[in-house]
Amino acid sequence: MDLMQIRPAPEGKFAKADGVTYHYIELGQGSPTIFLHGGGPGCTGWSDFGQVAPLFAADRRVLLVDILQYGKSEKTVIKGPMWDFHAAKTVALMDALGIDRADFVCNSWGGTIALNLAARYPERVRSLVITGSQPVWHGPLAPLPENGHRGRKARDIYFGGTGPSWEKMRELIARLEWYDADAIPDATVTMRYEQSIDPEEVALAGASDDPRGEWQELADVLPIVQAPTLFMWGMYDAFLTPDYPLMLARMIPKGNLHVMDRASHHLQEERPADYHSVVTGFLNQEHG
Numbered sequence: 001m002d003l004m005q006i007r008p009a010p011e012g013k014f015a016k017a018d019g020v021t022y023h024y025i026e027l028g029q030g031s032p033t034i035f036l037h038g039g040g041p042g043c044t045g046w047s048d049f050g051q052v053a054p055l056f057a058a059d060r061r062v063l064l065v066d067i068l069q070y071g072k073s074e075k076t077v078i079k080g081p082m083w084d085f086h087a088a089k090t091v092a093l094m095d096a097l098g099i100d101r102a103d104f105v106c107n108s109w110g111g112t113i114a115l116n117l118a119a120r121y122p123e124r125v126r127s128l129v130i131t132g133s134q135p136v137w138h139g140p141l142a143p144l145p146e147n148g149h150r151g152r153k154a155r156d157i158y159f160g161g162t163g164p165s166w167e168k169m170r171e172l173i174a175r176l177e178w179y180d181a182d183a184i185p186d187a188t189v190t191m192r193y194e195q196s197i198d199p200e201e202v203a204l205a206g207a208s209d210d211p212r213g214e215w216q217e218l219a220d221v222l223p224i225v226q227a228p229t230l231f232m233w234g235m236y237d238a239f240l241t242p243d244y245p246l247m248l249a250r251m252i253p254k255g256n257l258h259v260m261d262r263a264s265h266h267l268q269e270e271r272p273a274d275y276h277s278v279v280t281g282f283l284n285q286e287h288g
Contacts, residue, residue, distance in 0.1 A: 005185050006269075009046040012072065018092035023072035025064040028057030031126075032102040033283070034094075035064045036110025038132070038266075039151060040177065041158045041205070042169065042196030044071035047188065048107050052272040056105070056280065063102075065093065067110060069212065075200040082213030083135075087117035091124055103283050105129040107268065108151075108239075112218065118229075119221040127287045128229040129279050130248075132237055132265045135218035139240075140247040150176070150239055158196070159205040169193040176238045179264040188269065222251040230256045230282045232275065234263035256282070 037048035045064030066073040104114040111133030118125040174181035231245040249255030
């Protein structure tokens with residue numbers, strides 16, 4: 001099985017949760033493990049974790065969730081603090097699926113949601129694995145690159161000008177998400193591109209009033225996260241160098257950090273077998 005060449009997504013399911021509709025893909029049986037993807041154009045639970053999901057599904061109940069406003073989940077307009085909204089709705093999804101407590105494995109945008117969820121609903125989280133997330137707006141020694149707006153600028157560039165294209169998607173992934181541009185599978189680019197031109201996704205990107213909610217910083221929240229947390233980071237992450245997750249790990253009482261060589265922002269896609277090896281070792285610890 002070539003894990004680097006993502007397969008077409010299996011048929012997913014839909015669930016109503018506190019007035020919104022989520023789409024998710026479920027694989028395997030065992031301890032519930034919720035995967036939350038990043039916030040790049042065209043991202044979905046399957047696009048970000050489809051390569052590595054079968055490995056985790058060998059002994060876990062894997063739920064690859066499309067975050068609200070992404071994939072096939074509802075493109076609801078968010079009002080109020082954005083991470084509070086996402087955390088509350090994700091807990092409602094857990095309720096709808098009968099999940100009392102779960103491990104969370106997350107990339108970028110999804111990791112910030114999970115950190116806030118763990119702080120506000122501690123009884124719902126067993127452990128956290130966070131890759132490439134930016135919950136705090138400052139670095140340990142210097143301001144963040146582009147004042148932390150690199151992702152938002154990339155989104156504006158992608159949807160702006162002549163609009164989305166396959167070539168622009170590949171350039172975005174090569175510049176910001178993968179260490180080795182030559183290794184990016186065409187199928188991954190196609191999957192992301194086709195999702196990004198979904199009419200509702202394009203409409204959200206072009207909305208003049210921000211439909212994603214009020215931006216929140218979580219610096220005051222991280223110290224109350226009690227769940228054991230592993231920050232998985234690429235040595236060459238294009239958004240945040242490894243000194244940033246080291247700072248985050250020290251802000252959380254049970255914070256840990258693993259820095260992976262030959263990887264950028266999407267470790268789980270670039271090195272799925274190695275990512276699974278490190279992450280499953282952490283998840284299988286006795287976290288209580």
